[in-house]
Amino acid sequence: MTLTGVTSKAIRKGDPEPPLASGKFRIYNMRFCPWAERAMIYVAAKGIEAEVINLNVTDKPEWFYSKHYQGKAPAIEHDGKIVIESGFIPEYLDDAFPESRILPTDPFEKVQQKLLAERLTMVAHAVPQLFAVMRDRNLKNEKQEKVFEVLQQAENLLVHDFYAGSAPGYPDYLTFPFFEKIWWSASLDDVVDLPVHGFPGSEKFPKLTSWFERILNSDVVQSVTQPIEFGAEFMNAYATHGTLNYDLGL
């Protein structure tokens, strides 16, 4: 376990900036945010010793805008330098910590993995379909059909044990958080007809079901993830514009 503070309470408006020791590595996180989870997983997969600062992104601490011009999670901070955006942080981490490189060094293999991760952002775009169902169950059939289509495309793109090949890599880590959010949704009543156990279902999605089980139960993901019951509750509150409890389960 290289990450400390994974289950720390969310810092909010009015809270002071926690002092950062020189040379220390910090990651600003939001426990239920899939974009932030990408960075968390990558940091964990690389074995970087990092301090996690959880943020209340509804009432953000004022000082956080000096770190990120939009005040968003994730952001990483190292010796006064800030890197933002979940689409860029992973490759930055590979460049800055090459001894634990996850992307291939071969330029062609590297770009293939980046292109695959980009194609898989369709999974991220499927999540708002489920938010719509959380607001109105009448939309379930229409919206879940789109989610099934995305899962089928993701199934077709998975040709080895992992998207990156025989071991999990860049496209697996960047995409997992969005599959996880669909899985969380499946635990809510009548949102999407997908199994919670054996997600997303070995009959229609045999490769994806094995892949999801392997990634979900990996030490890397287990070290950063949140329990499904709190994840689902948070997502539902977010979708229905309810009050967000950033400290759910703590």
Place this chain on the structure above:
Amino acid sequence: MTLTGVTSKAIRKGDPEPPLASGKFRIYNMRFCPWAERAMIYVAAKGIEAEVINLNVTDKPEWFYSKHYQGKAPAIEHDGKIVIESGFIPEYLDDAFPESRILPTDPFEKVQQKLLAERLTMVAHAVPQLFAVMRDRNLKNEKQEKVFEVLQQAENLLVHDFYAGSAPGYPDYLTFPFFEKIWWSASLDDVVDLPVHGFPGSEKFPKLTSWFERILNSDVVQSVTQPIEFGAEFMNAYATHGTLNYDLGL
């Protein structure tokens, strides 16, 4: 001049695949496409000897789908390997041809340039506003206001002579094609109130105006660009769903 075929006629459905000599570098282009132009500029800036194949992307040659699963330009081909997507091709080229690297080697400086290029994609998103005006001049005031806002933000983000610093680099090259498309639009009657000479206007956008002139007149851009009169005509036909003449001006 390292590029051959910049003004070659567009290959279309039914045309055979031109044979590619072993070890030769090829770029599939569409002469008026800003995304393709990003790759063209990067190849030219790096001094890579390349053969340009212009495509008719309305009636694409069937064999091109074996190169790009969506049949889009740009794509680069080298010794049987294909790399697609204008957002990934530049960094791939820097990885594959490190002797002419344009992105910084320092991981932090590199990611700053990538983040800046990403923020500047707002310029790309401004172009469809102008397409809307080409279809309906009544929308001019509303739509050009949005374009002016984007130009103002781009002006504010330009703190040195170039986005990359004292010399043009990654964010400059990836963004220029979209500024150029706004410039092309300015040459059409009553689409947007911006000057064609001294674009986008040194009174409101002094830094951007100097920048645009320097980039536009650089050898790199001059070696790949199209004359404004044909560019503007093509854009207008595209916006108004007219017949597209891929060989305009040839």
